[in-house]
Amino acid sequence: MKAHLTRRYRFSASHRLHSTEMSEEENRRVYGKCNNPYGHGHNYALEVTVAGQVDARTGMVCDLVELDDFVGREVLERFGHENLNTLALFEHLVPTTENLCAEIYRVLAGGFRTAAVEKVRLEETMMNSFEYCGDAELGTGRCVQL
């Protein structure tokens, strides 16, 4: 009996969207106000979905304490209350929410051993969210053609 568990976390950070591979003018055109030189910020909401067998003895897919400890240490400590552009990860990578979401997926999928990390969803604002579930050539999401 396989089930999915989604756990929601929150952290605040700032970023400036600016690519060293583009001219100043192109940066302004592509990123608009998000290219503002001093940055701006967001309250990010992170949803981590793990999948697995429901343990017959405990009735649980995953020990939440272990998941919270891992996410707290590897994600919230690292990105919370930070200016993303000052982190080593984003030295040569634009700190878009797409790139941040993919990095969080890689950290979790690569390091969390208690249950299979299936998907990471990151809300930048209540109007924008992003999902990433690994580098494989993927299908079309929720409604798939079989």
Place this chain on the structure above:
Amino acid sequence: MKAHLTRRYRFSASHRLHSTEMSEEENRRVYGKCNNPYGHGHNYALEVTVAGQVDARTGMVCDLVELDDFVGREVLERFGHENLNTLALFEHLVPTTENLCAEIYRVLAGGFRTAAVEKVRLEETMMNSFEYCGDAELGTGRCVQL
């Protein structure tokens, strides 16, 4: 590296559920209060999900300005602050949220060229939502049997 972006929009409209293929009595039985002759309305929330490669230079799946322009012009202008029953589209089609959702999907999937439109989700109220992702014979959604 493929990711999914979901953008949320809102618009208000009114509709009356009434089918010319059914008798007055059948209409009342099938649609209940939604068959009220003068209509009622909703604050619709629209979620458009696009999928695509994260551009290595910009770090983005899709230029949001282009998406907003397209959705604004082709969807929000057309349906926002309207009585759906008075539109040509619904002259011979009942303006249920299922039909509205499918129409919005078709407009977006057929016309937006910047990224692949994967899914359209339309909330009629906070208790009801609908999803549509094209006319192919589809699988069972989120949890698929492979």
Place this chain on the structure above:
Amino acid sequence: MKAHLTRRYRFSASHRLHSTEMSEEENRRVYGKCNNPYGHGHNYALEVTVAGQVDARTGMVCDLVELDDFVGREVLERFGHENLNTLALFEHLVPTTENLCAEIYRVLAGGFRTAAVEKVRLEETMMNSFEYCGDAELGTGRCVQL
């Protein structure tokens, strides 16, 4: 033309997480404060997703009155305002939200005949939710590899 309808319901109940197959100490370690002998409770939010052809005449996937009647009678009446541990179902089963979610799926998938029940999602709190979509060997959810 196949679409998905998701309907949201709410009910309040209490539970104590405690497994008769584990020692007192192991129960405390595994469930933490949720093992508190007198229980605690939640406002559960239940989302039922059905999928089906949009009826060409009515423009609907499923008659909501029939879905509401079924869910009301078979789920909300049975679990709402109850202490889950006192129900026959949980006499030998830990009333985790995983197990409750799977039971609700089974009741709906096995008994509701108007449309195909595709998925059941159960929120325990705004930070935790669970999804279940049947006992088949399932794929990896939203983003599937084809």
Place this chain on the structure above:
Amino acid sequence: MKAHLTRRYRFSASHRLHSTEMSEEENRRVYGKCNNPYGHGHNYALEVTVAGQVDARTGMVCDLVELDDFVGREVLERFGHENLNTLALFEHLVPTTENLCAEIYRVLAGGFRTAAVEKVRLEETMMNSFEYCGDAELGTGRCVQL
């Protein structure tokens, strides 16, 4: 021991903002798209706040069943799933949310006898809400100068 209870309700309706005291052009200028001749609609959220002594025996300010019955019969039945412009109340009154909110306050304050109705708040969309608490010359709300 006096406390305040706020109960939330929801209903959907449609309206057209149009004043018979203004020219067509003035109506269009004042109400913009809300003056669209065929109307549009909203999911209204209604919050009713009552105040009173907490009954020492029951621990309650107000029997919710009585409040729900009254609001259901006098407000939700009357306005839910209706085109507000077709109601007698709005024959000579523009169905703005201000006017609807004040009417709901009057119905509740004048007719509900179980507890004192203190305030009615009506959300038109998640961006707009209105409050009304009677016709007296009122102070400046939440932060009052004494």
Place this chain on the structure above:
Amino acid sequence: MKAHLTRRYRFSASHRLHSTEMSEEENRRVYGKCNNPYGHGHNYALEVTVAGQVDARTGMVCDLVELDDFVGREVLERFGHENLNTLALFEHLVPTTENLCAEIYRVLAGGFRTAAVEKVRLEETMMNSFEYCGDAELGTGRCVQL
């Protein structure tokens, strides 16, 4: 320069509404399903509003760490993951949300010294909330007649 700060907390607990001063039949009539002998539960949301001068040096009304420590120790530890009926406080007091809200107000107003506790608001479900601001003979809330 006086401002108001509202901080939101969450805890889960269970309760049974039952008064020893009423007959079994009266209890069932007054409390309905909430009188169920084994109880049920809620995810309570607690909002604490403090008011005070904005400190000219720090720009803050109140040190949030101190508020969180106090609320955590005196409220969340005491009521979180508990069956309210088993607590000494509710031995002779019905654990309605009105009574719980007033108790939390008294604990905070009587013990928190960093800033003035102005109001406590407690949500039992998304449809019901309660406010308490002390035992004085109070006015009519948000809109006061001066």
Place this chain on the structure above:
Amino acid sequence: MKAHLTRRYRFSASHRLHSTEMSEEENRRVYGKCNNPYGHGHNYALEVTVAGQVDARTGMVCDLVELDDFVGREVLERFGHENLNTLALFEHLVPTTENLCAEIYRVLAGGFRTAAVEKVRLEETMMNSFEYCGDAELGTGRCVQL
């Protein structure tokens, strides 16, 4: 007939809490992670409440287009997508949400002429919000003793 209208806006910005009047150590103690040298950010939600007579002809308290224009030009343009610490206003003032909220109130109360600005509420995160309603010696808010 006096009513209250509350309009909600959103903007994203970044800030660093740091007071030039305190030592490095004191800044770290008072502001914790919010003192991080490179700043972090938030999605602020702004609620502006205006009060006034409901115009008998239009049925409205305030023309929303005028309010939106004023707030857009004087608040959202000025603070949206900015690093608050780089603005002249915060050269000698710590950019706490208390100070930002009071500034927004002053701009609106001092400049918006269409209706009386009664209160400004600013959410920093879903757990923290602040309210300001002017510099007068104020009462105790929602529940006032008369």
